[in-house]
Amino acid sequence: MTAPAAKRGNAHIEVPDRGVIDIGSNTVRLVVYSGPKRAPNVWLNEKVTARLGRDLAETGAIPKEAENMALAGLARFAAILRDLGISDITTVATAAARDASNGAKFIKKVRALGLEPRVLSGVEEATISAFGVIGAFPGAKGVVADLGGGSLELVAIEKGDCHDGISLPLGTLRLPAIRESGDEKFAKAIRKQLQPAGFASQQEGPLYLVGGTWRALANYAMHNAQYPIQDPQAFCLTAGEADKVAKKLAKADPDALSSIPGISSNRAAGLPDAAAMLRVMLREFKPEAIVISAWGLREGVLFSALSTIARDQDPLLTAVTHFATPRGADITNATLEAAWTAEAVDGRNRGSERIRLAATMLAAATARIEPNMRIQHSTDWALEKRWVGLDHTGRAMIAQCLRASCAQPKIVPEYLRMADEDQLHRASAWGLANRLCRRIGAGTRISLLSSTLRREGDTLVLRFDESRAHMMADTVETELANLADWLGLKHEMTVGDVNGHSA
Secondary structure, three states, X not given: OOOOHHHHOOOOOOXXXXXXXXXXXXXXXXXXXXXXXXXXXXXXXXXXXXXXXXXXXXXXXXXXXXHHHHHHHHHHHHHHHHHHOOOOEEEEEOHHHHHOOOHHHHXXXXXXXXXXXXXXXXXXXXXXXXXXXXXXXXXXXXXXXXXXXXXXXXXXXXXXXXXXXXXXXXXXXXXXXXXXXXXXXXXHHHHHHHHHHOHXXXXXXXXXXXXXXXXXXXXXXXXXXXXXXXXXXXXXXXXHHHHHHHHHHHOOOHHHHOOOOOOOHHHHHHHHHHHHHHHHHHHHHOOOEEEEEOOOHHHHHHHHOOOHHHHOOOHHHHHHHHHHHHHOOOHHHHHHHHHHHHHHHHOOOOOOHHHHXXXXXXXHHHOOOOHHHHHHHHHHHHHHOOOOOOOXXXXXXXXXXXXXXXXXXXXOHHHHHOOOHHHHHHHHHHHHHHHHHHHXXXXXXXXXXXXXXXXXXXXXXXXXXXXXXXXXXXXXXXXXXXXXXXXXXXXXXXXXOOOOOEO
């Protein structure tokens, strides 16, 4: 088979090289990935809303119509993967195929299409979803709640691993039948089903919500609050805030919900029941907060296949490097620049080095954009592009840094909903320092190695090696003054040896 053109040509073209087919109770989905293994990019995302599990609560079987729709979609997915020349394919099937009386016959028909589906047990499904969250939130500690059409998976995570996984028959397609008897009996039934998950109330940390219905809940909350960004990845609510949102949603009209951006009619239909269940979960588990994870089962499949070394890579820096390099940035120069500015900008106030390095790389890429488009493009990168390994505070800090890199250091009031004033003030200093780096010599390695930027008392001193005195331009001093003023310091530009001794 002829390889895709991208494999033979430009290395900067994204090449799709792996795919995951997820045969769920509500949707059958194909996701094709490209980019780095630790932080894959979604190259193609297609789904068929077959609703294989819609009759599980009544008949216990997959309806014929749903089966035919799913098989037609899977045949198409298999053809797409062949056309793309992708051989790294993982196919998984969850609750509907696992629980339906005719599930085994359905899987046999899937195999006839040339696919090799793995029917996951409830514990396997919970564990793999949990690894998706671990991949998106390095160091995460809490409970993962993955809500699908046929089941709810719960599993505890900490120290890069998971334990106590359990699968419960509480998927969005099964909840309506339980709720028909009224809210009081519904809550009682949910509490009874949650009893085997007692570990969730003992586990410290937030409740990580995985699945399209939970993302729709986040979209509802963000829309109502006029939140500054739209991507729900890493969106966080306190338990009290989540309960207030869920209380409103539990009584909401699905038709009205589907008019909200990010909430499809399919998700809207199951959202009130899911919200009612979440209220019970909050009371039973008492989590510190809820956090939305856009990564789940499919990403968990990929993350689980990585080596320990690959898992330990920083997903944010991996993704930013992959994104920014073809846009003119270089991680070596960005690291040097971050080190050159560290003492002057952050002093001893460290702890955000990885965020500052990511912002520095994106600022370098921003400088390659047409000037009148820089702020809009770069802040969209920070706020709306889905970065894993980054919370909303980090997004706001990167966006503030990029604005300052475009000579707009004034703090954006909306960002104060995600980060505090000190954090944003510091991020603007990063951006102004980036401007200074670019000004003294286009940010080249030699320009940084032959100069230093230091705080000396109440003065910000930019010192050039004697051999580089010709770099002391008025434009450089202007940027130095802007940075010093932002930091509340005086400024001085001088010549001397770069070890700090005056000439």
